[in-house]
Amino acid sequence: MNYILSDGPQRKALLPFTFTRPVAEIRIGILTIREKWEKYLQTKTSFKTEDYLSEKYPLVETDDNLVIVSSFLPNKSLADQVLSLKEKQAIYHQDRIVAYRTKNPEAEFNTSDFSRIEFEDDILTVDYTWDIFSKNGEALQADFDLITERRKSAPISGTNQVVCPENIFLEEGASVEFSILNATQGPIYIGKDAEIWEGGLIRGALALCEKAVVKMGAKIYGPTTVGPHGKVCGEISNSVIFGYSSKGHEGYLGNSVLGEWCNIGADSNNSNLKNNYAKVRLWNYDTEKFDHTGLQFCGLMMGDHSKTAINTMFNTGTVIGVNSNIYVPGFPRNFIPSFSWGGASGFRTYHTQKAFDTAKVMMARRGKEFDETEAKILQHVFDETAKWRSF
Structure with missing residues (x-):
C-alpha cells in the first residue's frame, strides 16, 4: 500500500x-x-x-x-x-x-x-491559519500521549522546581537547569538535545522540539510549540513557531504562528486583543478579504523567511507573507504581502536576489544549504504574489 x-x-x-x-x-x-x-x-x-x-x-x-x-x-x-x-x-x-x-x-x-x-x-x-495556534493544545496533548506511551523520561535535574512531573517528558540529551516547570494545565515535552537555560518560567502545555533553545529568563505559557532548532526568549503565549526560527530577545508574542527561518527583532511585540474586545478579522488568501475568525485573541501570522527589526509593533490580526522585512517605527498595515520591505511609512519590493542572499547566509548558520530547489520555490512565490504588491 x-x-x-x-x-x-x-x-x-x-x-x-x-x-x-x-x-x-x-x-x-x-x-x-x-x-x-x-x-x-x-x-x-x-x-x-x-x-x-x-x-x-x-x-x-x-x-x-x-x-x-x-x-x-x-x-x-x-x-x-x-x-x-x-x-x-x-x-x-x-x-x-x-x-x-x-x-x-x-x-x-x-x-x-x-x-x-x-x-x-x-x-x-486544520482548515485556517488560526487553527494552528487555537487547536495547538489539543494536538499537543495527543502527540504527547502518542510519543511518550510506555516510555520513560530522561531524569529532570534537581536544580528545577517542578509541578506535575508525570506530565513532563525529556528526550535524550535534553537539558533544563534552574527553571520552573508547571505542567498542571498541559504537558511539557523537551525534545532531543533541546535546552531551557537558567531562569525559564514554563507553564504547559509546551513542546520544545529537537535542538530548540529557550534562553535565560523566558516566560512561556501554553499551549506553545517551538519547532526544531528554534530559539526563543521574552514572553510567549499560545503560539506555534516552526523550525529554525528565532524570537531570541525580550518582547511579546501571543496567539501567533511563525513559519521557518523567521527572525523577530529585540523588543518586538504583537497585539493579540483589540481595544474594543471585538472578534478579530484576519486576511484570507483564499477569499482575498479579511474574514471573521470567531476569535477574540488572534495575533501575528508570519510566512517563511520574514523578519522584523528591533522594536517592531504589530496590530491584532496581522498577516505577513513570505520573505518580507519589516522595520521603522509605528504600526504597519495588517496585511503585508510577500517580498515587502518597509513598515508603517510605506513599503517597496524586496527583490529576489537580495532576499536569496540573506536566506543563504541565515541557512548556512544552521548547517543548511539554500539550493536551486529553494530558490525556484521562492521565485514562484514572488511571481504569484506580485498582484498584492501595489507599491
Whole structure:
C-alpha cells in the first residue's frame, strides 16, 4: 500500500504557510501533520501538492494508493478506518472527503467513482491559519500521549522546581537547569538535545522540539510549540513557531504562528486583543478579504523567511507573507504581502536576489544549504504574489 498526503481544498486558506510547503508539513502540537500520519500508519508517505513544490516534496505512485487529505489530523480510530479501506472506497466526515483508495492518485477525486464510508467520531482539523495556534493544545496533548506511551523520561535535574512531573517528558540529551516547570494545565515535552537555560518560567502545555533553545529568563505559557532548532526568549503565549526560527530577545508574542527561518527583532511585540474586545478579522488568501475568525485573541501570522527589526509593533490580526522585512517605527498595515520591505511609512519590493542572499547566509548558520530547489520555490512565490504588491 502506498500512502499519499494531499493538500486538499484547504491549501489556499492556509497561506502564507503553504506557499513554501505542503499542508502536511505544517507543525501543530509536537509533530508535523505528516509525522503524525506516519506514526499511526507505521510507514513513509509522499505528497500530492502544487507543481512548483513537487521537486522538494515529490509524489510517489504505485498501482495501489491511499490518498489522505492532510487537513485532517489522525487519531487511532481514523487511522484504523483508513487502513481498512478497499479499492474505490472513500471515507467522509460531515460531507468532507477524508481519504480514498485509488489506482490513479493524480486524477481529480470524483464522488461517483467511490463507495462512501462515514467516519462518525470527532476529528481535529486544520482548515485556517488560526487553527494552528487555537487547536495547538489539543494536538499537543495527543502527540504527547502518542510519543511518550510506555516510555520513560530522561531524569529532570534537581536544580528545577517542578509541578506535575508525570506530565513532563525529556528526550535524550535534553537539558533544563534552574527553571520552573508547571505542567498542571498541559504537558511539557523537551525534545532531543533541546535546552531551557537558567531562569525559564514554563507553564504547559509546551513542546520544545529537537535542538530548540529557550534562553535565560523566558516566560512561556501554553499551549506553545517551538519547532526544531528554534530559539526563543521574552514572553510567549499560545503560539506555534516552526523550525529554525528565532524570537531570541525580550518582547511579546501571543496567539501567533511563525513559519521557518523567521527572525523577530529585540523588543518586538504583537497585539493579540483589540481595544474594543471585538472578534478579530484576519486576511484570507483564499477569499482575498479579511474574514471573521470567531476569535477574540488572534495575533501575528508570519510566512517563511520574514523578519522584523528591533522594536517592531504589530496590530491584532496581522498577516505577513513570505520573505518580507519589516522595520521603522509605528504600526504597519495588517496585511503585508510577500517580498515587502518597509513598515508603517510605506513599503517597496524586496527583490529576489537580495532576499536569496540573506536566506543563504541565515541557512548556512544552521548547517543548511539554500539550493536551486529553494530558490525556484521562492521565485514562484514572488511571481504569484506580485498582484498584492501595489507599491
